[in-house]
Amino acid sequence: MSSTIHSAGSEDRFAEATQLQLTWWRFKRHKLAVISLVLVVLFYLVAILADFLAISDPHATDARRSFIPPQGIHFFDDGAFRPHVKGLKGTRDPKTFKLTYAPDPGRKLPVRMFARGYDYHLLGVIPTNIHLLGLEGGEAVDGIFLLGTDQLGRDLYSRLVVATRISLLIGLAGVGLSLVLGLILGGISGLYGGIVDTAIQRLIEMIRSIPTIPLWMGLAASLPNTWSVTQVYFAITIIISLFGWTELARVVRGRFLALREEDFVIAAELAGAGQMRIIFRHMLPSFASHVIAATSLALPTMIISETSLSFLGLGLRAPAISWGILLQDAQNVQVLASAPWLLMAALPVIVIILAFNFLGDGLRDAADPYG
Amino acid sequence: MNVLEVESLTKHFPIRAGLLQREVGRIRAVDRVSFHVARGETLALVGESGCGKTTVARCILRALAPTSGAIRFTQEGGEIVDLAPLSRRALRPIRRQMQMIFQDPYASLNPRMLVGDIIAEPLLVNGVPAATRQARVLELLELVGLPAVARSRFPFAFSGGQRQRIGIARALALNPSLIVADEPVSALDVSVQAQIINLLLDLQDRLRLSMLFVAHDLGVVRHVSDRVAVMYVGRIVETGPTTALYDRPLHPYTAALMASVPKPDPDRRDATPPLAGDVADAANIPPGCAFHPRCPHAVARCREIRPELRETIPGRMTACHRAEELTLAGVD
Incomplete structure (x- = not known):
């Protein structure tokens, strides 16, 4: 290994590196994750520049x-x-x-x-x-x-490019919302314990035990027909994140419970540190890696949720363009037989979900550079 | 004068079971423990794992709330305060006067903070200005024998012994009146143990530290402590000055602990058998003397009547019915 020859300089570099540098060094070793990172960045670039990359008007028939x-x-x-x-x-x-x-x-x-x-x-x-x-x-x-x-x-290419925007954004927005919900509810649950903890945990179990598709159907049916595409879009985001937060809340609660007993947290408490300082300076940084991993693993779930909802006709509706809506066109076997290229809409879904999973994997390993 | 006086300290942990979480039993982790630490003195609290010594330490620092008893602490101004009933808020101004050295040097330092920030944290949260903090951190690093560059590194760059030095520096940062060291060397290699013990001895000399030193190994304790208190299943069974106690233990349990100290001489095989059996279950303490199932000297009385801690020889306290009759072997 190259690390066998260490000059004094490189050891200092290692010993004094910031957490970000250490994380990056570790992350670079995970080749698949680096490739995935590039892919994810490319996908989001496509999402940002969708109309520029599109060739013909995606709505023009x-x-x-x-x-x-x-x-x-x-x-x-x-x-x-x-x-x-x-x-x-x-x-x-x-x-x-x-x-x-x-x-x-x-x-x-x-x-x-x-x-x-x-x-x-x-x-x-x-x-x-x-x-x-x-x-x-x-x-x-x-x-x-x-x-x-x-x-x-x-033009399918133009539609696919524009669909990327909505499908990826709905994922981000959904994860953002469930991150907030998960952090707050998980944090309260882990910090205070007792009845509050029990109540939140039972709520999570209830939510997780409801079969999702009938529930989505019910919720989608309750969205008024008169709503505009944007309103439906937001409603779908909220619906998806209302179910997505549970996993994150569990991760956060578990970390709070474990960290509360850690010696370094007790040390800070004995030094006279206030609760806010203990939470934000000692506890949160210690499980940031778990949150990052859980987030990057939750994103594909969100994207899949939107895609399947729209595919089933429960989510976004035309004229909105999303991956799920494009795939809806590919539902008919007869259509597929004469125009198999319509299935291409499934390709970006597969690629981005694999990329997010590998990226999450790499980030989880890298964010704990001291392990 | 005593920095710390502990009187009848008791800590019970309820055992809950069933749907309604009813209390079905109690773990008597600490049961009516009393002792004191004089200013500038080191008291060692010794016992096997599970005897409640760490619980005592955590109760004194109020990381745990005691079930009953008093913990009288003499503050810097000479004012005596009972820590046992104080709320979290009321404790905060007192916390700076008593600090802890942890057992595990890996778990006790936040891996995401620079060593300089770790040592400065007690100063920071107690409102010491930034310039003073910097100077104090350098001073502390020198005191514990670490180079000044250490402050801009993360804990992972240090060995176990070095980390323990960082932990000691943090504990000393606020010049506390009392240091509670919870097995500060038991996680370290033997050679490193000696270094940390020497550092503690040096600091005792220089700073006149008052220390409660929790340990499970009488071999380590001998060098650092002025007095020793031996605990067994939540109770103190013997106390006395270190030399006297090592010369002639009065409680069979102390003698057994001493016999179990490894001797660095392969030719000396011990005739005394090591202690048989396990520490009694604190949720189900045997009647009479808690030590009687393992005691080679137990008689009928030991199985029925629980011996109280009493002064058997001037300056020595023992909780054993037969303390006066037995002649037990000490070390060397």
Whole structure:
């Protein structure tokens, strides 16, 4: 091992390193977690820059574009670097007389970067219409369909990118809310004990023993039909976090109970430290690692919850776009047989959930660099 | 003058069971224990694990609330206060005058704080200004034999012995009138034990510390204490000046403890058998003398009447019916 040769300097570096540095050094050793961290950051970048990365308006329908298969970008044209896609040509089916559109190898449409497209607000504030990729010229029906289109002719890639935003944000918001609930209720439970503790623990057991899907159905049914997409979105976040906090509260309570008896906590108490100082200076930092791990493991659960709720039609409803709503389109076997690319919406769900799990694993190991 | 006087200190832990958490029994961890610590004196409290010595220490520091009894502590100004009934709030100004050295040097230092901050914490929470704190931390590090760079490191960078030095520095930070050391060396290697004992002896000399030294090993106690109190199942069975007690123990339990001290001489095999059996269950103390099931000298009286602690020889207290008749072997 490289650590066998230690200069005095490097030992000092180790001995005087801050907790953050130690954590980072340890974290870097977990390769899978580092890769996951990069993936998670990329996903959140996509979420932030969703409209910029989208190519065509995710809400714009066009019957002519229905079920266009995924279409690659051709980078070279006659040996020269000239990225382009094929245009669409309508042909009438001689048997059904139905007009179907398919790529026309004869028509090459050049792809441009930072092209103008539909209007949106960058980061929610700056009005612009510049997109990463766009077509130059072409007819109204033409477009870049990296992942194909759905029945209504909406570009799946653009929809997936925009869905990332809602699905990831709902996860974050849900975890944030359950973190607050879990910390407060778990903290009270662990600190005060007695009847309060018993009451909170029984409440947690009750919540955890209710089968989730019927409960979600009930709660979703109670959301008024007249609510806007945003209101439903918030309601769903709250519903998800009302069930997500229990695990965190248990972790926090357990840590409080264990730490209360720790010698260093007793030492601080004997030194005359106040309760606030003991909680915030001694106890909280000691289980921050557990909270981080529990949080990063709770995030995928939140995302899955939203996805399954929306998939079942209990969560967000169109015109909102989330991973669950995209997957809803892939529910029909007949549709899937003719347009299998619709299942692509499951891929980001799988990737992000694996990434969060590995990241949580790496963080848990790293956040206890003294162990 | 006594820094600490403990009178009839009792701590019972209820055993609860069943749905309604009814009390079905009591663990008599500490039962009517009385002793005192004079200023500048070190009293050792000795006994096997489970005899209640740590509970006594924690009650005195009021990390636990005693069931009954009085803990009279002489404050810096000479005012005597009974700690037993005081509330958490009322205790806070007194806490700074009595500090603890912990058994486990790994668990007693917050792994997420710099050593300098750990030592300065008692100063900080008691309102000592920052500049004074810095100077005091350096002074304390020197006092316990650690380099000044130690303050900008985390505890994990130190060995067990060094960590115990940090713990001692923290305990001394506020110049307490009383130090309660709860088995301060039993978690350390033998060679390191000697260093820490020497440090404590040195500090006793220099600072005239008053100390309650809790230990399970009479070998360690011999060097640090002026007087010894031996505990068995929640009660004190013998007290006396260290030299006299080691020369001639008056209670069979003390003698047995002494026989169990390992001797660094492979040729000396002991004729006396080690103590048989286990410490009595504090929830179910045997009638009569609690030690009688294990005592080689027990007679009928021992099984029926519980012996009270009494002065058997001037300056020596023993709780044994046969203290005067027995001639027990001491050390060497």
